[in-house]
Amino acid sequence: MGELGAELVEIEDWTCCGASAAEATSYLLSLSLPACILAKAEKMDDTSQILVPCSACYLNLKKVEEISRNNIELLNKINTVLQEENLHLQGKMKVRHLLDILARDIGPAKIFANLKSPLTGLNIAPYYGCQCLRPYSVFDDPEEPRSMEPVIEAVGAKIHPWDMGGRCCGASHMTTKPDVALELVAAILKAAKGADAIVTVCPMCQMNLEAYQKKISGMSGEDLSMTILYLPQFLGLALGLSEQDLRMDLNLSITKAFRDKLNRTQISADIHR
């Protein structure tokens, strides 16, 4: 984000938002945990917005933001719980998804202006998943999302045409109901064939899409290996950050074909410079 002129500060003593587990056990807990985080963020000076880089965390926090505006009774109940930690939620914080900020606040023009090595020739399948789009459609169409496209095109890449961008990756089913989740991911990987990479805006989706490719390929009897990148990593490549800065070594699926193509585009960019 520094490359794009945005300043981020970490919330002091952040805690877990409850992920998808809290809601599966207790409604009040699933609201109280994100409320803790928002209340801590409210105490920080000069911050009015919170950027959330994961779609599941985003939705958990967003729900509480909505409640703090529209449901005083429930807000009071949440505050009774927060009182235990001497916290109080007023509802001043605006919860923003990473993609929302990249696509609308920073925007393609600024990204283009900071372009160091264009990713021309790469064919990218934008993957949004569920919870940044639904149920709160803040910055995109909940059924046919497009908000990532200008951002991807700004760095010179093309969009892989597909209609799986808003489909579900299975979320925590991958652990509790693997058979079902593997089917969902298989359908997404199949539809991405022909693209050079899938770009995600949520680390949980990224993990589901990248970690089981061998198994899924075996199941489907075809090679479904596919490079999966988190959007900031993909943009970082074009903004001149090194693979080390982007911690590409931590990715679980970067294919050789992708590496070769990336090297070629970067070499040709160097020649034309």
Next chain:
Amino acid sequence: MNRLEKIESEQESETAPAPVIDSLAPIRDMVSACIQCGTCTGSCPNAFAMDLTPRQLWYNVIRGEKETIFHSKTFSLCSVCYYCTLRCPRGLPLTDAMSALKQIAAKENLAPYKKSVRFYKSFMESVRRHGRVREMEFMTLYFMVMKNPLLPFRFAPLGMKLMSKGKVSVELPSKGSGTLEAIFRKVEELENS
């Protein structure tokens, strides 16, 4: 008895106990305007694996058929994608209704949902203790309460991959190790009153 032993030893019940009848009432209110059009079923990415379709589930909720509901896998197969909520022509909060059914299953510790419930509870136990999830501990808790000696092996290849990349930390992150015990306790107190 510590809470982990509790997750493990809590009496599982095969049938939905009496209080469930009452706890179904708010869910019935959520879906009472259902016109049985089937849009939710058609939109659900997990419908292929469900025994009751979402439409059939709502029908049973409206009729209070708790035996049918709590023997069906349907609500535990909801992956919270919000497609049905988005598309329901009556604008019903269907994803929330699915979650409310999961919450009853967790609270009553109903046997058919043991696997997911124990997974979620193990995760939350780790969050309760440390404020953040500690991956190693959480998966160990999960394997312990599942008492299935083969289960860890299913996760071993991924675990090794993540560990070799330093993505699973064996130690606690240094900052923010405050416990959330007080918050969890207060929630339990309010929910049980």
